[in-house]
Amino acid sequence: MPGKWIYEEHGYSVPYWVETAGGSNWLHMHLPDTLNPSCYTPDSVYFDIYAGELTPGVYVDSIIIFNPLDDDTLQYNDVCVPVSITVEGEPTDYIVQTMPTSFDFTLYPGEFTFDSLNVYEQFGRSVSFVFSNNQPWLSVDAPYPWPPSTTPTLLTLLVGDSLLEPGTYVDTITIESATGKDTILFPTVIVPVNLVVEDYSDCGDVDGSGVIEISDVVYIVNYIFKSGGAPRDLYGGDVNCDEIPDVSDAVYLTSYIFLGGPEPCANCP
Numbered sequence: 001m002p003g004k005w006i007y008e009e010h011g012y013s014v015p016y017w018v019e020t021a022g023g024s025n026w027l028h029m030h031l032p033d034t035l036n037p038s039c040y041t042p043d044s045v046y047f048d049i050y051a052g053e054l055t056p057g058v059y060v061d062s063i064i065i066f067n068p069l070d071d072d073t074l075q076y077n078d079v080c081v082p083v084s085i086t087v088e089g090e091p092t093d094y095i096v097q098t099m100p101t102s103f104d105f106t107l108y109p110g111e112f113t114f115d116s117l118n119v120y121e122q123f124g125r126s127v128s129f130v131f132s133n134n135q136p137w138l139s140v141d142a143p144y145p146w147p148p149s150t151t152p153t154l155l156t157l158l159v160g161d162s163l164l165e166p167g168t169y170v171d172t173i174t175i176e177s178a179t180g181k182d183t184i185l186f187p188t189v190i191v192p193v194n195l196v197v198e199d200y201s202d203c204g205d206v207d208g209s210g211v212i213e214i215s216d217v218v219y220i221v222n223y224i225f226k227s228g229g230a231p232r233d234l235y236g237g238d239v240n241c242d243e244i245p246d247v248s249d250a251v252y253l254t255s256y257i258f259l260g261g262p263e264p265c266a267n268c269p
Contacts, residue, residue: 008041116156132174157173
């Protein structure tokens, strides 16, 4: 039964509470008074580690220390204490996989999108891992802000960059074992991420056909009144430059096509 001493660096007595981040069944907390909604520093918190039913490998969780009271006069950052145990035994083959195994995104300049990457071990075991990527237009975040992560988990992807020019961009999410122990090694997993940033279509070419015609008027009408597809981009559908693709743009296009009215975006700054 190991223990953890908890104190405030200036010697103040402040309330705190303790939980495990991952809720691992091998890490059990003992609080000084389980009937009290908070404890006070300085203090000691003890915990038990149950490894009897664990298969050989490395297991990671964290003890989170935080203020349990809804009190604006007392604020401090949550404290994360990683706990890692190694269960010795014969080396075991671990196979870490992802779902999906690759990503393909298509955006316009300045657009952003989100997605998720499921990382798991094929036999359902909890395996510790770290991940990385290189390009600034791809941000990958774990549910908790500290490494390593453990399977299964969902990583959040934010894709996009306001400075990206039209073109094709490529990055990879690399997933590796978080430890060098022979009992937990697994082959590195590479998840390709492809991003195509498309150029804006010509103003008035709402459906992206390459030609400005009556089908573009119909496209706008369907979008506004029948919940049809949105214009391929704001610039292509906003022919009168009021920054909103609406029925006035359909009227503007109709006048241009049939009555010789101003060209799309003719009066735009």
